[in-house]
Amino acid sequence: MHSIGEMGRDSGLGVSALRFYDRVGVLPPARVDPATGYRWYAPEQLDEARLLARLRQAGMPLADVRLVLAAWSGGDTGLVPRLLDGHLRRLERELADARGALSAVRARLGHKESTMTTTNRTARLTVPATEFAAALDSVRFAVGTDPELPVLGGILFDVEGEDLHVVATDRYRLAVARASTTGHGGERVQLTVPAPLVDAMRALLTGDSPALLTVDGDGIELQTQGRRVAGQGLGEEFPDYRRLTRLPAGRRIPLDVPALRQGLAGQDGERCALVLTDTVTVADEAFESGSGAGADGDRVGVNPAFLLDALADGDDMLLEYVGPKAPLVLLRSGTGDAFSLLMPCTLDA
Template sequence: MRSIGEMARDGGLGVSALRFYDRAGVLVPAWVDPVSGYRWYEPAQLEEARLLARLRRAGMPLADIRLVLASWSGTDSDLVRKLLDAHLRRLEQGLSDARSEFSALRALIDRQENVMTSLRTATARLTVAAPELAAALDTVRFAAGTDPELPMLGGVLFDIEDENLHLVATDRYRMAVARAGATGHDGGRVQVVVPAPLTDAMRALSDGEGPVRFSLDGDRVSLEAGDRQTAGRCLDHDFPDYRRLLPQAADHRVLVEVAEFREALETGPVRADETGAHDLSLLRVEDGTVTPCPDGDAGDPHLVAVNREFLLDALTAGARDRLVLEFTAPTAPIVIRRPDEESGFSMLMPVRLED
C-alpha cells in the first residue's frame, strides 16, 4: 500500500489534488484509516494516478477523465480511444479559433499604432517630499512584473497629473497603487514607466527628509536629491490603463491585526495550486472575520483562495499594524488597504479552485 504522500510523489499529483479526486469519485483510495482519515492506495492505482496526471495536464474535462479511468482496465479500449480523439479535436479546434482571433487582434493593434502619436517627447518637472516618494515606492514595488515576455510590466508607472503623482505596478496577478503629493508640474497628464532597477535606485535616493526632484525628458528620467542623482531610460512600452482595473465597492470589509493574521497564514494550512509550484491559503470570510481554513469546496461563496506568498508580500507593503481586507466574491480581486488611506491599496487576483 502507498500512503497519499508516496502516491503524490510517484504519481505526479499533489496531495490536495488526490484529496479532490477522492471526493469527486475519480481516484478513490483503496483504504481509509477510520481513526485518522489517512488515505492508502494499492500499488495498481499508481498507473491510474499517472494516467490521471497526464489527462489533467492535457486539460481533459473531469467527466471524460472519469470515463477514461473507468474503462482503462477493461479489455475494450475503443471508448478510451474515442474520448482521447474527441478531446484532441476540441483542442485543435480551439487552437485554430484562437489563431484566427489573434490574427484579427494583431491587425487592430497595427492600425492603432499607425494612427497614434508618440508620447516619447513629453517633458515633466516635479518636486516630491522624499519620505512620501519612498513610502509610495515601498507600497507598489513588490507587484512589479518579472516576465520577460511582458516587458511593459517590468517597472513602475509614474502617472503625473496636476499635483498628484500616482505610482502603479502589476504583474497581472496583483496590482498596487500609491499616491504622493507633487508640486511644480503645470502641464497635462504624463505617464512614464520606470524600469525596476532604476526604480530601486530612486528608492535608495529617497532615504532623506528633504525634497527630491523628478524629471522626464523624452525617454530619459532622473531623480535628484541634493547633489546626488540617478538617471536612466524609461521603458519604451505603454502601461495598461490601470484606472479600468480599480476595485469596486466591496461586500465585506474586514479589519485585521497584521501580526496575528500573518502568523495565522504562515503557520496555517496550505493547499498546492494546479501546477504544484505555489502554496494557496484558503480564506473563509464570514461574520466580519477572515480565517485561514484547511479545506473547502469550490462552490463555497465564503471561501477565497489566494497565493499565500503574494498575500504576505501585500501585508508587508501595507506597512501598518492594522489593514483592511475587502472581499466581494471568490472570483473577485482581494483588496488590501490602509485604514487611514483610501488612495493607496493593493489587489490580489484569487486562485480558482477546482470544481
Template structure:
C-alpha cells in the first residue's frame, strides 16, 4: 500500500544515507525507489528496502566500489557471491595497508636524509640471485619497457628488493609485466647489507643496462651478485662486472594496479592461444590518450570456459572469431549473457605470450573495463597485465 511507503527523506533518516546519496544510487541502478511520482519526480521506497539501504550505507563506509555494492545487493541468496565480493575487498584493503607501511618506511628514510644530510647516506645493499632465474625474469618483462621520451621513468626495469624476493617490473602504461627471483646474501657480506624488514630497496635499471646484463648472463649458469643503492647499480657474474647509474625518478606504485579480482579463469596451451590470436580477425581502433590506432581483438570466455578470439564489431559486439583448443569452435554461435569479454591490443598480447615458457597459460578476465592477466601456472609472481581497449558503443 502507498501509505506504507517511506519518503526519500524518511529512508535517509532511518538508513544513515543522505538524500543526495539515495538519488545517486537510484541513478546508478543500485537502489531504485519502489515508486516515483510522475508529476513531481519524488521518490518513495518500500518497507523492505530499508534493510538494503542500511546494508548499502555500511558497504559505503568500508569503501566498497560501486560495482561491488551492486554485486552484493544483487547476489542471489545462498550463492556465496556477496561474501566473495567482501573477501576480495578485504584483501585489497590489507594490500593497501601493507603498501602504506612500505611507503611510510621509505618516507622516514627520506626525512632522516633531509634532516641529517651530512651523516645519513643511502646504503648499498648487496645480494645474490640465481643467474638462470634472473635471465628468465628479464625475458619475462623486457617487452613491456616504455619507449615514450616524455616518460623517462618508464624507460627501464624496476628492480624492487622486497624481503627474500627481487621483483622486476616494467610498464609502458598500456601493459605491465612482473617477475620474481629469490635472493640471498653474498658469502662474507655483513648482515647490515641486507635490507631491514619492511624497508624498500629499489632501483630503476635503464633498458640499455638491463640488456647488457641479460647478454652477460648468457645461458644463465651460476649466481649473480647485485648491489643497489646510492643511485647506482652494480652486477658481477662469472668474474665480469658491469655497473651504471640508476634512473633518478620515482617509479609508479605498481602494486595497486595488480590487485585483480578476476571473474573467470581459463587455462589453455600457450601455442593454441598464440595461433588463435594470430589468425583471428581484428579491427583498427584508437587506443590510448594520443589516439594512435592499433589492431584490436576481443577475447570472450563463455560460461563453459571456452575461449574465442574475434574482431570487435561496429556495434560493440564481435564479428566471427577463432576458437582455441579444448572445446572452442571458431565463431561458433553467440556467447551467452554471462560470457566475459575484454578487448586488447592484438600486438601487445602477442608480445606478452612469448614471455611465458612453452606449456600452459592461465588467462584471468574481469570484464570489459578490467585488465587482462596472463599467468604461468606454478609461477604466481611472474605474469603480465594488459590494459583493456574501450570499444565504441
C-alpha cells in the first residue's frame, strides 16, 4: 500500500489534490485507517492517479475526467478515445476563438500606436539613497522572468513632480513603492529599467549620500559617492499600473507576519488557502470548501511562495481583502508608499 505522501509524490498530484479527489469521489483511497483517518492507496491506483494528473494537466473538466477513469478502469477502451478526441476538439475551438480575439486586439493596438506621438524623456533629479534603496527592495521580488514578455523583466521608474515611483509586475503580482526627489518638478517621465541594471544601481546605494538620477531618452544614469552606473531602458511601454491598482475599498486585517511566515513555510505546493477572520492564518487543507465565505471566515487561495516574497521584514503589515476574485493588497501599516498586489488562485482542483 502507498501512503498519501508517497502517492502524491509518485503521481504528481500532490497531497492536497489527493484529499480533494477523495472527497469528490474521483479517486478514493483503497483503505482509510478508522483510528487516524489516514489514507492508503493500492499499488494499482498509482497508474490511475498518474492518468488523472495528465488529464487535469490537459485541462479536461472534472465531469469528463470521471467518465474517462470509469471507462478506463472498466475496460471500455472504445469510450476513452472518443472522450479524448472530444476534449481535443473543444480545445481547438477555444484556441481558434482566442486567436481571432487576439488578432482583433493586435489590430486595435497597431492603430493606436500609429496615432501616438513620441515624447522626449528627460529628467535630472536627486533621490535620498536610503529611500531609493528601500523602494527598490520593496518591488524587486515582483520582476517577471518570462522571455515572451521582456518588458516585465524590468522595473518602471515613474517620475512625476517630486515623486519617483518604482513598479514591478510578473502578471501574478504587482509591487509599487515611492521615493521622494528634488530637482525635477516637471512633466511625467517614465522608463523601464532592466533588472540587471537595477541591481547594479542598488549595489551603489549603500550610504546616506544622495543619488543623482538622470534620464535622457532611453538612457539612464545613477551617480552617488563618486561612483556611476549607466545603461539603456527596455524601450517598451510598461502596463498602466495606476489603472491596475484602482480597487474598491476592502476590509483591512492586521497580519501576524512571523506566524504567517511559519504557516506558509510548511506549504510545499503551488497554492494554499488562507482563512481571513480578525487575522490571517493558513488553512490545514488547501482545497476544503473552495473559495469564498465559510463558517470559519473568508477563504482565499494564494501561491505560498509569492505571499512569502511579499511579506516585509517588519511585523507591521496589513492585508486588504476586497473579495475572493480580487487581488489581495499587502501594505505596511500607516503608509501607502509601498504596497503590493497578489492575484488569488482557485482552490478547486
